[in-house]
Amino acid sequence: MRLHLSAPASHKIRTSIKITGSKSESNRLLLLQALYPNIEISNISNSDDAQVMQQGLEISHGEVDIHHAGTAMRFLTSYFSSQKGKEVVLTGSQRMTERPIKVLVEALQSLGADISYVKNEGYPPIKIKGKTLEKYKVSLPADISSQYISALLLTAPSLKNGLELELIGKITSVPYIKMTLALLSQAGIENSFEGNTIVVKPKTVVPKMNMVVESDWSSASYFYSIVALCEVGTEITLSAYKKNSLQGDSVLAEIYTQFGVETLFDGHEICLKKNKEIVKGSSITLDLANAPDIAQTIAVTCFGLGMACHLEGLHTLKIKETDRLEALKTELSKLGTSIEVTDKSLTLKASHEIRKDVAIDTYNDHRMAMAFAPLALKQDLFINDAEVVSKSYPDFWKDLKKLLFGIKES
């Protein structure tokens, strides 16, 4: 599906939107619920990634296809490894077979897991024969993806002796690890994170409890970008959010003050307000190692505002749904800007024009589609394969219509 997007008649938008639950929190809680059925989940994400996670957890033999879902791939690898009697082949989309999993497989193998590669060493598909894992100490590199660490931590309390993890190297995407530990704590599972060592204590049963998923902050980023690109006076209200979020991407509230967007918390709502114009040609430098999923949004906001930016800490972007650094370079260049990328950073020069009717390619990456959509406020554009948004935010186009964007299939 190719969509043509154009700006709403007025750039002074005032609307409220309810955003689906965080896919990161949802996929963690789904795994914990499989281990501890006393856990109930509210406001679960309606994303494809949460659905494939749910379906995967129901299977005990045969093939499990997790499509593009990185968290489902990594979390289920750890889960099935420790489930005695279950035997599965975990596979996914073409891109998933290019996303590395060796660090996690080796950590699990050192704990005694029976995992083998079906095709290429180090990559899915993988065959897992579930076993009781007796060992409780493991070390692994922490600089490639935090998902390997969260995967081990989530199954840790169900192991006989719990788990002690030693993290080697610079730890990446740290807030996601802290989110995992905070959810374990909420479920009454003891854990600690000191220096580079994480300990999770074993737990056989948890009491009946309802865990409420906060709405997705990464999804909120597209509305931050819209407000930043609108006139002073624009207000968008989003729910349901918390001031003390477990999601690292809530740093958006702080970052977007630099783009003239103020965030007001009122109960479970946040109101994003455009309160000042940004000087064209100004420049910003940010390290996004703790919030990699909002890098695309921020790069496009800067481009739309005619700002320059230097974004660092982007080393994980090359192994996500697509090589996001190359994808940003290609698509922003099509729109007429000058951009340079390395394997961990992006530098954008301030632009004075935005080319009209450019067709943005999305590379099976939901965030490419959603990050570029706000640019329609400045210039008409096309989004190719727009259905990709369902990976994390199936209602994205419906919600954009509520803001009165012109959206036509073409």
Ligand SMILES: O=C(O)C1=C[C@@H](OP(=O)(O)O)[C@@H](O)[C@H](O)C1
């Ligand atoms: O644990 C999680 O829920 C996630 C961790 C991050 O991955 P990396 O740790 O690979 O950066 C993030 O990009 C992804 O969208 C979700």
Ligand SMILES: C=C(OP(=O)(O)O)C(=O)O
């Ligand atoms: C990187 C992402 O997801 P995953 O790694 O779980 O596929 C994302 O949603 O931006």
